[in-house]
Amino acid sequence: MAKEWYNRNNFLFAHAFLLLNRIFSYKDEGEYYMLILFSIFILIIGLIMLFSPDTWWLITESWKSNSAAEPSDFYIKLTRIGGGLFSTVGVGGIIAFFILP
Numbered sequence: 001m002a003k004e005w006y007n008r009n010n011f012l013f014a015h016a017f018l019l020l021n022r023i024f025s026y027k028d029e030g031e032y033y034m035l036i037l038f039s040i041f042i043l044i045i046g047l048i049m050l051f052s053p054d055t056w057w058l059i060t061e062s063w064k065s066n067s068a069a070e071p072s073d074f075y076i077k078l079t080r081i082g083g084g085l086f087s088t089v090g091v092g093g094i095i096a097f098f099i100l101p
Contacts, residue, residue: 039089
C-alpha cells in the first residue's frame with residue numbers, strides 16, 4: 001500500500017515538475033512576450049477594479065439586472081480587494097518578464 005502511494009505521488013510530482021518546466025522555459029520568442037502582454041492586461045483590469053469599481057460594475061454586472069441602478073457597498077469593497085490582487089499579479093508578471101532569461 002505504501003509503495004503504491006509513493007509511486008503515485010512521484011508520478012504527480014514528475015508531471016507537476018514538467019508543467020512548471022514548460023511554463024518557465026521560453027523556447028519561442030512569442031511565448032516570452034505573451035507573458036508581458038498578459039501581465040499588462042491583468043494590471044489594467046486590476047487598476048480599473050481598484051480605482052473605478054463602478055465602471056467595472058457597468059461592464060460586468062449592470063446588464064444582469066433591470067432594477068439595480070448602482071453597485072452595493074459590499075460589491076465595491078470586494079471589487080477593490082480583487083483589483084488590488086489583480087494589480088499585484090500584473091506587476092509580478094511584469095517583474096518576472098525582466099528577471100527571467
